[in-house]
Amino acid sequence: MSIVRISSDAVARACGSAEVERAFTEAGCTVERVSGWGMHWLEPVVEVDGIGYAEVTAADVSAILGGSSDKAIGAIAEHPWISSQQRLTFARAGRTRPLSMEDYEATGGWAGLNRARRIGPEAIVEEVTSSGLRGRGGAGFPAGIKWQTVAGAQAARKYIVCNADEGDSGTFADRMLIEGDPFALIEGMAIAALAVGAQKGFVYLRSEYPDAIVTLNAAIDLAAAKIAPFEIEVRVGAGAYVCGEETSLLNSLEGKRGEVRAKPPLPALQGLFGQPTVVNNVLTLAAVPHVLMDGGSAQYGSLGMGRSKGTMPIQLAGNIKHGGLYETAFGITLGELVNEIGGGTASGRPVKAVQVGGPLGAYIHPDQFDLPFDYEAYAGADALIGHGGVTVFDDHADMAEMARFAFQFCAAESCGKCTPCRIGAVRGRELIGRILDGGREADALERAPQMHNTSTATRSRAEEVTLLEDLCEVMKDGSLCALGGFTPYPVLSAIRNWPEDFGLPPRGET
Amino acid sequence: MTQEGRIAEICEIHAGREGPLLPILHDVQAELGCVDAAAEMQIANALNISRAEVRGVVSFYHDFSAEPDPRPVVQICRAEACKARGVEALMPSASAAAGERVRIDTVYCLGLCSVGPNARIGDDLHARLNGERLTRLIENA
Numbered sequence: 001m002s003i004v005r006i007s008s009d010a011v012a013r014a015c016g017s018a019e020v021e022r023a024f025t026e027a028g029c030t031v032e033r034v035s036g037w038g039m040h041w042l043e044p045v046v047e048v049d050g051i052g053y054a055e056v057t058a059a060d061v062s063a064i065l066g067g068s069s070d071k072a073i074g075a076i077a078e079h080p081w082i083s084s085q086q087r088l089t090f091a092r093a094g095r096t097r098p099l100s101m102e103d104y105e106a107t108g109g110w111a112g113l114n115r116a117r118r119i120g121p122e123a124i125v126e127e128v129t130s131s132g133l134r135g136r137g138g139a140g141f142p143a144g145i146k147w148q149t150v151a152g153a154q155a156a157r158k159y160i161v162c163n164a165d166e167g168d169s170g171t172f173a174d175r176m177l178i179e180g181d182p183f184a185l186i187e188g189m190a191i192a193a194l195a196v197g198a199q200k201g202f203v204y205l206r207s208e209y210p211d212a213i214v215t216l217n218a219a220i221d222l223a224a225a226k227i228a229p230f231e232i233e234v235r236v237g238a239g240a241y242v243c244g245e246e247t248s249l250l251n252s253l254e255g256k257r258g259e260v261r262a263k264p265p266l267p268a269l270q271g272l273f274g275q276p277t278v279v280n281n282v283l284t285l286a287a288v289p290h291v292l293m294d295g296g297s298a299q300y301g302s303l304g305m306g307r308s309k310g311t312m313p314i315q316l317a318g319n320i321k322h323g324g325l326y327e328t329a330f331g332i333t334l335g336e337l338v339n340e341i342g343g344g345t346a347s348g349r350p351v352k353a354v355q356v357g358g359p360l361g362a363y364i365h366p367d368q369f370d371l372p373f374d375y376e377a378y379a380g381a382d383a384l385i386g387h388g389g390v391t392v393f394d395d396h397a398d399m400a401e402m403a404r405f406a407f408q409f410c411a412a413e414s415c416g417k418c419t420p421c422r423i424g425a426v427r428g429r430e431l432i433g434r435i436l437d438g439g440r441e442a443d444a445l446e447r448a449p450q451m452h453n454t455s456t457a458t459r460s461r462a463e464e465v466t467l468l469e470d471l472c473e474v475m476k477d478g479s480l481c482a483l484g485g486f487t488p489y490p491v492l493s494a495i496r497n498w499p500e501d502f503g504l505p506p507r508g509e510t
Numbered sequence: 511m512t513q514e515g516r517i518a519e520i521c522e523i524h525a526g527r528e529g530p531l532l533p534i535l536h537d538v539q540a541e542l543g544c545v546d547a548a549a550e551m552q553i554a555n556a557l558n559i560s561r562a563e564v565r566g567v568v569s570f571y572h573d574f575s576a577e578p579d580p581r582p583v584v585q586i587c588r589a590e591a592c593k594a595r596g597v598e599a600l601m602p603s604a605s606a607a608a609g610e611r612v613r614i615d616t617v618y619c620l621g622l623c624s625v626g627p628n629a630r631i632g633d634d635l636h637a638r639l640n641g642e643r644l645t646r647l648i649e650n651a
Contacts, residue, residue, distance in 0.1 A: 010621065010622060011622050011624070011637065013635055014622050014628065014636055014638075015625060015638060040624035040625050041625070043625065166621060169587075169590040169591045169592070169619045170589075170591045170623045171619075171621070171623065172621040172622065172623055172624070207536075208617060208620050208630070209621060210630075211633075211635075233527075235529075235532065235533070236533075237573075238532060238535070238536065238572065238574060239572030239573040240570065240571050252532065253529050253532075254529045255530060255531030255532055255567065256531075256563075256567065257567055257570040258571070259570075273528065315623065316624060317591040317623035318594035318624075319595055320624065323623070323624025323625065359589065359590055359618075389591075389623070391591045391594055393594045397593075397594065402590070402593070405590075405593070409589075409618065412618075413618070415570075
């Protein structure tokens with residue numbers, strides 16, 4: 001009987017893969033659960049004798065086995081959506097069983113770690129630096145330089161902390177990597193440990209990812225002997241978005257409130273429990289095994305553009321026809337991603353806005369679709385790449401409502417440590433309401449005789465917008481971390497690109 | 511086993527770990543449905559920290575609650591990607607279906623952002639929800 005391969009990714013599970021698996025088993029097939037290919041609009045994806053079938057339900061099983069199913073999509077690896085990608089970090093996606101050590105070794109697993117053991121710490125750091133690998137969590141800090149700092153620090157105990165607190169809406173690459181190729185992350189952490197002399201690693205994984213928690217724990221047990229004496233432990237988050245910020249994450253690991261720490265001291269020198277610590281995102285660490293393979297560093301460094309080297313696993317999400325994971329070299333334009341690869345909106349309506357980089361990323365107007373995927377190009381356009389999430393909105397989106405939500409989210413998730421974020425977010429949400437109301441009258445307090453320096457004139461909509469811009473400047477410059485510091489990006493980009501949604505004159509008219 | 515005995519056991523299991531508080535709180539929350547004042551006091555004593563420190567941590571994280579809530583919970587993602595796919599339009603009928611019997615929690619992102627709107631009940635995930643499917647999930651929760 002044929003071997004049937006069904007994606008084990010949480011997206012497939014949420015789309016009903018368990019019933020499909022049961023139906024194939026009852027039909028006498030051997031079912032293998034493999035990692036997801038990343039073509040989410042086609043899930044649950046099933047592969048029988050090399051041929052893929054899309055959006056399979058239990059009712060399709062007999063037609064598929066009988067060869068008469070109309071859901072066939074041909075060989076999955078040759079699907080243009082897959083074959084046009086440059087997959088390095090996600091090279092195994094769809095092809096291997098996540099918890100099979102056999103599959104992992106057969107596809108080049110542990111080659112990076114074995115070579116790293118031969119060449120030694122200094123050469124490892126040198127190769128990571130020369131590959132140009134930058135932190136994939138959002139900040140884009142060069143990984144090699146961070147490792148160099150930790151390697152040079154003198155301490156009896158050092159840590160590798162993997163940031164898997166992927167809270168940004170529109171991102172799911174960390175989840176897919178952990179669920180689909182957990183050994184790659186483990187290998188990357190082991191290489192990092194070798195490079196800096198760390199004894200212990202933690203993966204801070206969010207509680208919203210139940211499947212990833214189970215898979216990673218199982219993988220760590222299986223791989224324990226491979227990475228010894230280095231040890232890795234999974235720590236489950238507790239629903240705080242701000243713990244994706246590295247210092248807040250360290251506090252959370254220590255068993256404290258997830259409040260942000262002021263920097264300096266850098267976590268590289270005084271991180272977890274005050275010891276030198278590498279904090280890297282899942283995708284950064286999972287890219288390391290490839291970089292450490294023979295010739296891997298040079299190949300990685302030859303991809304991309306400018307100072308953005310290598311590939312980025314881009315996540316196409318929201319109202320997009322072909323959503324999923326698209327890994328490609330830096331430099332691809334946003335228009336190509338949304339219109340050509342993503343196929344436009346799922347609703348078939350025109351694209352109104354695209355938010356790149358999660359809830360703290362700017363809303364980008366379609367007239368900026370020539371923007372190349374590059375850290376510096378986005379920074380230059382007052383936007384950010386962040387963790388590579390691309391969330392598409394159609395023309396039903398109310399951008400004033402999205403701006404208000406940005407503040408509401410910041411208020412709900414602020415750790416409370418610094419004033420611009422804690423108070424600014426609440427005041428910002430109120431301000432958006434007042435702009436929509438068209439300004440406001442002076443309130444009772446402002447009219448009180450004691451407040452003789454306060455203006456009692458009615459505040460116009462334009463004055464409220466100026467106030468909002470002031471507030472955003474304070475939040476940008478005065479917040480301790482990116483939560484308060486970057487919330488102005490979605491707000492200001494929304495008001496600049498779609499002023500009519502705020503009751504203001506359209507762009508170009510003043 | 512008494513609540514006290516069970517908490518003592520949980521503290522014992524995690525005692526040797528670096529930074530044991532969050533793992534302890536997760537286990538206590540999962541077993542008792544909350545981390546109440548008595549539990550806070552006992553955990554504080556076991557870890558030799560003040561009750562205020564434990565309280566501060568319990569109140570900081572969305573996953574921990576100070577009081578039990580026996581109702582079934584349906585978590586609905588209402589972050590940007592699910593908003594773009596129309597979750598807000600489903601909320602009025604979802605709230606109506608939930609009534610007092612089911613608790614609806616807003617969650618910011620289940621990481622299924624390409625196939626929303628999404629919901630989670632226990633460890634079960636549900637994607638591509640429309641009004642009818644979401645209402646049925648809530649009614650069966």
